[in-house]
Amino acid sequence: MDGSDGSLEPRRMVFVTVGTTSFDTLVRAVDTQEVKEELSKRGYTDLVIQMGRGSYFPAKSSGEDGSLNVEYFTFSSSIADNLKEASLVISHAGSGSIFETLRLGKPLIVVVNEDLMDNHQSELAEELAERKHLFCARPQTLYNIIATMDLDALIPYESGDAMPVAKLINRFLGFPDD
Template identity: 75%
Template sequence: MGKDEDSMNSKRVVFVTVGTTLFDALVRAVDTEEVKRELYAKGYTHLLIQIGRGSYKPTKSAGGDGSLAVDYFTFSSSIAESLKSASLVISHAGSGSIFETLRQSKPLIVVVNEDLMDNHQAELAEELAERRHLFCAHPHTLYNTISSMKLDSLIPYPPGDAKPVAKLINRFLGFPEE
């Protein structure tokens, strides 16, 4: 069975997480018809959205008939199961969500919340994107990021090596480079 054939016959889940934050802009962005059509065209079959404290409720759908199945929930005691079953993760820029996803070796699109003041999370996401461990987007650029992403261009994040992250944090805090 070829790769394309295999992906058409299996469940391929896109898991979206906003963590404990309020990030309706991300939920709205993934709930657009153009984003859902693009994900489906790329072989994904299900879209599972964790909406957190947000008030925007995405449109649920059973899928099939040439479209994604869409479901959502507010919180879960652990997103580990959702991460484990995901073929692609779209996440807010929280460091916990980012590193938990990278540890699972899942392709990741980090969406930066432009409403946050003094957004150090954006710097972390942009640095990791520059190192090609993930893709970085904003709510208004999510569709373009999905349509142009090449998953084979990502480089796996080396587990257990905290030096690059510590260096990044030290630089952000203004400590001299060693």
């Protein structure tokens, strides 16, 4: 597969998503020179950032000087194609984004937004990280996670059968078993 610039180097894209919210601290973290250099050192060629409602605009780059090609956008009707094309996903801790990425079998770094009150999302991200399905970071630890991550250590996520849980809930609510 050729790179998008006509070179023989394959395109290896990092896709960053913040969902529909504003998560400028994550966008700022991936826009640092040290993070971009580490991604480039690890063989990634492109950085595509979905920045949501954020007010911080990352620096675009064509990548012609050997650095990452950096692009960004605010919203899209669907990020499914971006997720499918990605070699690595860096995401906010929304359960939809997490599980969609894991179902596609993509390596994932979930960055917890510490500014959210009552952040149940961090519990989900930390539990899945403990089970080695993904890496969990904070904006200030993102560089260290990227620099030390071993993608081969990740265990593929296999979604379970939700029927026993649904039956238990139905029984609890007083609905008859089918």
